[in-house]
Structure formats: structure tokens, C-alpha cells
Amino acid sequence: xxxxxxxxxxxxxVFKDLSTDKMFVTRSCAPTKDTVTWEDGKEYPxxxxxxxxxxxxxxxxxxxxxxxxGRIDKFNKRFAKTKFAxxxxxxxxxxxxxxxxxxx
Numbered sequence: 001x002x003x004x005x006x007x008x009x010x011x012x013x014v015f016k017d018l019s020t021d022k023m024f025v026t027r028s029c030a031p032t033k034d035t036v037t038w039e040d041g042k043e044y045p046x047x048x049x050x051x052x053x054x055x056x057x058x059x060x061x062x063x064x065x066x067x068x069x070g071r072i073d074k075f076n077k078r079f080a081k082t083k084f085a086x087x088x089x090x091x092x093x094x095x096x097x098x099x100x101x102x103x104x
Contacts, residue, residue: 014044017052 013028014036025038034046079085 012044013047014038015047015049015052017049017054019050019055020052022052022054 007029009029010027011029012025013030013032014023014025015028016023016036023036023038025044028047030045030047032045032047034048035043036046037043
């Protein structure tokens with residue numbers, strides 16, 4: 001490891017997953033003002049997280065349904081209003097040109 005670029009203030013810290021309330025202790029230098037009393041009776045700094053391996057869909061196997069068809073339709077409607085969208089009249093000559101091109 002390169003010298004002088006890694007912090008030297010590692011200490012035991014409790015991380016708490018806010019969506020499942022699961023907590024675990026590990027070494028970290030993450031800054032925090034909150035503290036919590038751990039199972040061993042000692043007080044440790046507390047870092048709150050939105051997602052951890054306890055709540056992430058990849059680790060839990062519970063994937064969320066994503067409405068991709070609806071998102072694609074919404075994108076196409078917005079894109080059709082831009083100057084970059086091809087009009088149906090513009091697309092037709094290109095299709096004909098591709099058909100007329102000699103094949104090698």
C-alpha cells in the first residue's frame with residue numbers, strides 16, 4: 001500500500017441498516033456523531049445505512065418488479081417531441097435506400 005494516503009483512525013463502528021434494523025460491528029473510519037450501546041455493553045459510533053446485504057435484493061433474492069415496458073413508452077413519447085426524433089416520412093426513404101443497395 002502507498003504510504004500517507006490511507007487513514008490511520010480506524011476504530012470499531014456499528015453499522016445499522018435502516019430498512020431492516022439489523023446492526024453489525026466492523027472497523028471503519030467513517031465519520032459519525034451518533035453512538036449506540038452494543039451487546040457487549042460498550043458504546044460505539046453508529047453509522048446509519050439505507051441498504052446493506054441484509055436488505056439488498058441481490059442478497060435477499062427478492063427482486064423488485066420494474067415496469068420496463070411503461071418506462072420505454074414514456075421515453076419514446078418524450079423523445080418523439082425532440083428535434084432528434086425521426087419522422088415517419090424521413091424513415092421511409094432510408095428503408096428504401098437499404099433495399100435498393102446492391103448486395104455483395
